[in-house]
Amino acid sequence: MSLNSKFAIATLCLVLGSSVSGFIANAALPQPKQPVATTQGSNVTNKTIIPGKQVGAITRKTKRADLVKLFGASKLKDETTRFFGGEAEFPGTVVNLGKDRGLTVLWKDKTRREVRGVMVYDPQWKTPEGIGVGTTVSQLQQKIGNFKMSGLGWDYGGIPELVGTKIASYKGELVLRMSADSKLSQKYEKESLAISGDGVTLSSSNPSLKRLGVNVRQMIVFFF
Secondary structure: OOHHHHHHHHHHHHHHOOOHHHOOOOOOOOOOOOOOOOOOOOOOOOOEEEOEOEEOOEEOOOOHHHHHHHHOHHHEEEEEEEEHHHOEEEEEEEEEOOOOOEEEEEEOOOOOOOEEEEEEOOOOOEOOOOOEOOOEHHHHHHHHOOOEEEOEOOOOOOOEOOOOOOOHHHOOOEEEEEEOOHHHHHHOHHHHHHOEOOOOEEEOOOHHHHHOOOEEEEEEEEEO
């Protein structure tokens, strides 16, 4: 198992409260959801992400009934959100706020009365540092300093290491998932392949990341 694999498994086992030995090496992060388009968006007023504490108005104490009040029942869909290729899973509730907008609430158990975390794939929610979906690798470097990340294009691809950065305190509470622009990946296919895969560790200053349009595509916020 490569250093990247060990780092990825250790990170997600930490936030899941599980031991590394209990999971397989080729485990997968949940993939970004594509919310179902709705006829109108939701007027979200609180858009601040504080890792470990809140995603907008959503906190650990939020119940499913609270989501109905916040977003409306028609925008909610319950599902099972799986981690580690199905080895672990959470009861989830997808909040559809329009095409490619929204988030998924991860519940502690099937009663859906306590939030474990939130998967964010909508750019309107941001951390106090201004980090959100769509933040480019260059912008992230400006906000948190130099960092290293796993190679792109695999189960644990594009995960920045927060230790040693200005947001090191978010370790275990925030997982960023970065990926390249699909059109640019096709245009610079050889360059894209060179920075992809397990066993590849990338520096945030790698010029290929900027050329390939690498940016944050998903944020996973965990509450404690």
